[in-house]
Amino acid sequence: MDNNITRFEELLVKNGLKRTGARLQVLEILSGRDSATSQPYLEQVMGKVVDRVTLYRVLQAFEEKGIIHKVLDSHGTANYAICSDGCDAHQHHDEHVHFDCDNCHKIYCLESVKIPVPKVPSGFKVQHLNLIATGICSACTDKVN
Amino acid sequence: MDNNITRFEELLVKNGLKRTGARLQVLEILSGRDSATSQPYLEQVMGKVVDRVTLYRVLQAFEEKGIIHKVLDSHGTANYAICSDGCDAHQHHDEHVHFDCDNCHKIYCLESVKIPVPKVPSGFKVQHLNLIATGICSACTDKVN
DNA sequence: ACATATTTGCAACATAATTGCAATAACATG
DNA sequence: CATGTTATTGCAATTATGTTGCAAATATGT
Ligand SMILES: [Mn+2]
Ligand SMILES: [Mn+2]
Ligand SMILES: [Zn+2]
Ligand SMILES: [Zn+2]
Numbered sequence: 519m520d521n522n523i524t525r526f527e528e529l530l531v532k533n534g535l536k537r538t539g540a541r542l543q544v545l546e547i548l549s550g551r552d553s554a555t556s557q558p559y560l561e562q563v564m565g566k567v568v569d570r571v572t573l574y575r576v577l578q579a580f581e582e583k584g585i586i587h588k589v590l591d592s593h594g595t596a597n598y599a600i601c602s603d604g605c606d607a608h609q610h611h612d613e614h615v616h617f618d619c620d621n622c623h624k625i626y627c628l629e630s631v632k633i634p635v636p637k638v639p640s641g642f643k644v645q646h647l648n649l650i651a652t653g654i655c656s657a658c659t660d661k662v663n
Numbered sequence: 664m665d666n667n668i669t670r671f672e673e674l675l676v677k678n679g680l681k682r683t684g685a686r687l688q689v690l691e692i693l694s695g696r697d698s699a700t701s702q703p704y705l706e707q708v709m710g711k712v713v714d715r716v717t718l719y720r721v722l723q724a725f726e727e728k729g730i731i732h733k734v735l736d737s738h739g740t741a742n743y744a745i746c747s748d749g750c751d752a753h754q755h756h757d758e759h760v761h762f763d764c765d766n767c768h769k770i771y772c773l774e775s776v777k778i779p780v781p782k783v784p785s786g787f788k789v790q791h792l793n794l795i796a797t798g799i800c801s802a803c804t805d806k807v808n
Numbered sequence: 809a810c811a812t813a814t815t816t817g818c819a820a821c822a823t824a825a826t827t828g829c830a831a832t833a834a835c836a837t838g
Numbered sequence: 839c840a841t842g843t844t845a846t847t848g849c850a851a852t853t854a855t856g857t858t859g860c861a862a863a864t865a866t867g868t
Pocket of ligand 2: 734759771
């Protein structure tokens with residue numbers, strides 16, 4: 519229909535969400551970064567043009583639709599990253615390792631790294647795994663050398 | 664009970680902490696439970712006898728001394744459990760798996776379950792691992808059957 | 809019992825997140 | 839392109855978690 523429609527707008531429509539400025543802006547920001555983006559950072563860069571509450575609702579809607587996923591860092595701060603693929607409103611499939619760099623404090627989605635399944639005591643039924651590794655990221659390691 | 668008091672008092676003294684009511688009460692509560700205890704729960708059961716701020720400071724001191732460790736659940740809520748191993752002021756070594764039950768919402772320290780080390784891309788240097796498994800705990804599984 | 813360093817309570821502040829409601833904007837329909 | 843319906847937003851208020859400064863209280867060695 520409309521060839522001007524961007525891929526973000528398609529994503530919104532596909533998920534039954536109206537294409538509003540706030541939503542497009544969040545998608546723009548998140549997709550332009552190589553690591554997860556914290557809620558405080560988002561709130562700061564989006565400024566007062568978009569209300570805090572709207573940002574929270576946008577993030578919540580995106581998470582529910584499987585457009586983004588949330589990663590809590592070691593301080594409990596919410597960080598968001600675009601889901602790579604296959605996630606939808608019914609299920610997220612991004613059980614990859616997240617890497618929290620002690621130096622630059624970026625949180626990387628290590629999409630290719632599956633979480634190794636631990637052997638839990640009998641009786642415990644594991645449904646989801648969430649592994650956060652902390653240390654020094656590749657970029658920071660390079661800088662030092 | 665009296666034995667406990669003595670044991671806890673020794674623990675405090677050993678760590679250069681004065682044995683105060685608030686600290687002993689926190690140790691009592693945490694040690695009497697089979698799973699990690701959330702800050703909100705602690706605040707509730709300790710009531711207004713102990714100020715919120717004092718509770719925060721007690722928890723912070725205990726964590727620094729290696730007496731307890733903090734586990735953030737999937738909502739980012741702080742939960743605390745007594746350290747089993749020889750943790751001290753210089754280092755925690757309780758990198759065990761934590762199990763967050765979807766049913767009873769208890770967080771278990773699976774002391775015996777080490778976190779399997781993931782293979783991260785070259786350049787990334789892992790220093791710590793934090794794995795939280797969610798699912799149904801042993802007690803809840805039993806109840807259903 | 810006394811001196812002193814630690815610990816506590818209080819008040820104030822900071823930040824993250826949620827809710828209800830009214831105003832507004834998106835968009836399907838004609 | 840005007841209009842009606844519905845989703846979305848902004849605003850104000852509220853809740854929850856956590857921190858800081860400071861003065862009062864208390865634990866402890868002497
Ligand atoms: Mn991710
Ligand atoms: Mn533990
Ligand atoms: Zn880094
Ligand atoms: Zn359970």
